[in-house]
Amino acid sequence: MKFTDDYTKKEDIILRDHLPIERTRLANERTLLSYIRTTLYLIIGGIAFIGMQDLKEMKGLGYFSFLLAIMVLVIGIFRFLELKKHIKKMYEPFNNSSSNNA
Numbered sequence: 001m002k003f004t005d006d007y008t009k010k011e012d013i014i015l016r017d018h019l020p021i022e023r024t025r026l027a028n029e030r031t032l033l034s035y036i037r038t039t040l041y042l043i044i045g046g047i048a049f050i051g052m053q054d055l056k057e058m059k060g061l062g063y064f065s066f067l068l069a070i071m072v073l074v075i076g077i078f079r080f081l082e083l084k085k086h087i088k089k090m091y092e093p094f095n096n097s098s099s100n101n102a
Contacts (some may be wrong), residue, residue, distance in 0.1 A: 035076025041071035
């Protein structure tokens, strides 16, 4: 399943497009960090539910939270890598021409 195939390359990018590309890369990294933060919150919540001595029936919710944390992390990493690959593929001519000029 690819999320980024909806976008198509319309033309070769020019120099003024360099900053938007960098903003997109940074936004992609920031989104990955958000997925990681959500994963950590789910793990902390799972530990709290499992550690409750008074409400033993809540342990199932704690284990579900761990499962959900793993799923969120896998989805986040998958989406990060897909968008990173897509950005690299879309703007490869720009990267090649800038390395040739240097």
